[in-house]
Amino acid sequence: MFEVAELKSTLDKTSYAAQVPDLRMQLLDLQQKIETAGITVVFLVAGLDCAGKGDIIHTLNEWMDPRYMGTHAFGRPSEDERERPNHWRYWMAQPPRGRIGIFTVGWYGPPLADRLYSRIDEAAFLAELAHINRLEKAWASDGALVVKCWLHLSKKQQRKIIDKTESDPETRWKITEIEHEHLKLYDDFLVIAEKALRETNTPEAPWFLVNGYDSHYRRIAVGRHLAQCITARLEGVRNKCAKSGPPVSSPGPSILSAVDLKAQLGKKAYQEEKSAFQSRISRLTRLARQQKRSAMLVFEGWDAAGKGGVIRRITPAMDARNYRVIPIAAPTDEERAHHYLWRFWRHLPRDGNVTIYDRSWYGRVLVERVEGFASDEEWRRAYSEINDFEEELTGHGIILLKFWLHISKDEQAKRFREREQTRYKRYKITEDDLRNREKWEAYEQAVNDMVTQTSTSYAPWHIVAANDKYHARIEVFRTLCKAYQRALKL
């Protein structure tokens, strides 16, 4: 979930200065329009320490007309607040129609902190999150636009900011023991935050994740997002036509751009590693079968990224009675007559088996989204449906692995040319493949959104650099073995 938001995104001073005036004008204009339309806007900023929550609040207050907005920060509950139900103070701060209410952390503060310090157990935490969903849903059903931004940092980035802030006598006061303590708890907090974001990432109030390292970048990213959400609401877009809702993940470098495509492996090293891994895979899958543990391996990736090649090198290591490769093409009539996940439920392996998917249910948020086969509302809804589906799978004990094989556009072109020249590979190139190339950027955005929304602690995405086939295959083998070992507690 946080993979994309951990990528450092920056904006230089000149570009920033060039973009601010237009954005300010736009936000001021939108503020007037929501006033006229009588729409309540609830804007909530949460995220990690030092990721710039306060800076965003200052910036928005500076950019917009403070007469038509209110800012609300909630500390430890006052006596007045403690003597009412927990959500009382949030209800009291509900912005009236036509106004923007800006909330820092808001109703997410207490449950996150209470869970981090184990003051509440998992069940109580989930109940609090359900409680939050009901609050946001009640406001949204009443016509409020709820926009939520999560400012994120990688652990390294957070440490760097803390060090930098402390080394400057002017800003040293900003860092207290709490920031140091939170840095130590970074990994624990991320597990809790992922759970919270996933459970509260509803159609009524979706989360938007932004890397908070660079102040210029984050201000523009958050400001733009707010403007886009308001514009979409004013146009009533979500209810009418497809493909125009607000963005799912933040602008800036995509998860794919961060992949080091130069990674290589020599032929000899490859062959040695391959046979070592294959015998490990053979042993591990036998063991898993004995323990009645199933596995599902999902392969997605660009055309010609080598999905088939990897699969053909995994299966020889397995007992033929034990696995099944399912290539996913267009659905049958019967499948089309059901929910799109039905056909994947249908092929679920019995305990102890391996199912390998050459393309998968992710088609919904990739090809179906980009080609317009699924409506805006359908593919947006699919993220949480897929997360639920995968939670059921892993909850049942299935080992679920998801790979995206990444190659560059040039590498793809090269492979297409090779295929044309190799007679027995020529059938592999279709009109579709060539058309897909034209939509490379749209697909890259879809992959970025997919990773943001569906890379979960129980079913993370593995992005594999696949310009070099040898490297890619060994990488997949290694990930596979690790996952089996963890699952079988070896």
Added chain:
Amino acid sequence: MFEVAELKSTLDKTSYAAQVPDLRMQLLDLQQKIETAGITVVFLVAGLDCAGKGDIIHTLNEWMDPRYMGTHAFGRPSEDERERPNHWRYWMAQPPRGRIGIFTVGWYGPPLADRLYSRIDEAAFLAELAHINRLEKAWASDGALVVKCWLHLSKKQQRKIIDKTESDPETRWKITEIEHEHLKLYDDFLVIAEKALRETNTPEAPWFLVNGYDSHYRRIAVGRHLAQCITARLEGVRNKCAKSGPPVSSPGPSILSAVDLKAQLGKKAYQEEKSAFQSRISRLTRLARQQKRSAMLVFEGWDAAGKGGVIRRITPAMDARNYRVIPIAAPTDEERAHHYLWRFWRHLPRDGNVTIYDRSWYGRVLVERVEGFASDEEWRRAYSEINDFEEELTGHGIILLKFWLHISKDEQAKRFREREQTRYKRYKITEDDLRNREKWEAYEQAVNDMVTQTSTSYAPWHIVAANDKYHARIEVFRTLCKAYQRALKL
């Protein structure tokens, strides 16, 4: 929640025979229409033992065209099913577009049974219910119409059916140890069932409660409901115009018709009881204040039912610094600019205080519904918003009491006439009062729906027979004292 569904509802043989042919024709016709429209219908029947679940399945299979429907009952999971995630078998049974799938108990079976026999704890139970909501939501978002009926019986009715079935040698085999055991667990089961129904009573898949005592009545009630839901879907009503969604509670006697309005109390007995209760109330509210427990008393009822009179006889028993009476009239401009619950959040007492509402947030589902001030979608949504609100209140420790003062239409007419003749009471009668009288039936339906939807274990409705004012007041005093005693653990 079950108050209305516990009322015995019957239909004599002749009326039944007269109604069946039309209903069958209608259902067959609708079946063809959904086939043409490609709509999936998921029809689920759950409820108590002996309440006629099986009979409903037989009846629908007899009435409708079995070629376009499938019936699914799920027993203990087979080996095949155990080797997949829990919901696998339900997904496999998903009816294709254009077909009706009939499910007995379905996905509600395992969580209800597991919780009843304490095989899972409350947190796991809630997680299962959330899981069910996601299943139903996924199907509904995909275009399925989900209709859920709960066949209910009072404990007495259940016992009577068991006795009757056992005394007939022909049917004796139907009653096993399980039925007897369940009868013993009746009260426990009801608490669990209420929780389940409340948590899963979503806009996508609302519950419909039917008294199952009489087979003629229940068949017609359930068949009609199914027909109404399909008709509403075909007309796309819920998305367009107001006030035409399917009914919220079943036809048959209303909760108000079951009230014994003859209940009376002599003046002398009244005065004695009154002063005794007033001193108890005085003591109890003082004690509650010391323990920092708040109370909220909600008074609803017909015009001229005597709400003000009761309130004026409660307050003298309290410390004037300790209570506040809030008469609810039309909202102010500021209140109108917020969610309709905002103004009630606003007036929440601090710990240790009493707030008395002369009319309340229930206006949303009473006057606003009947007069059309709230849209169909708004008042339907309000039930669960109100339940959530009240759960927060009681969760915080607030003692919440809700009274409906019931009088007959004749009694109301008499009181209106008296008011006209009493000079200082004349101001009390307005045009509105007279208009409301014309909508008596609509209000009665609204009250019935309100009790069905919002009478919860933590905040039940108290329906008070108020044709006799003395009786009504003492009844309120008694309920009030009982609630305080329970809350203060006296």
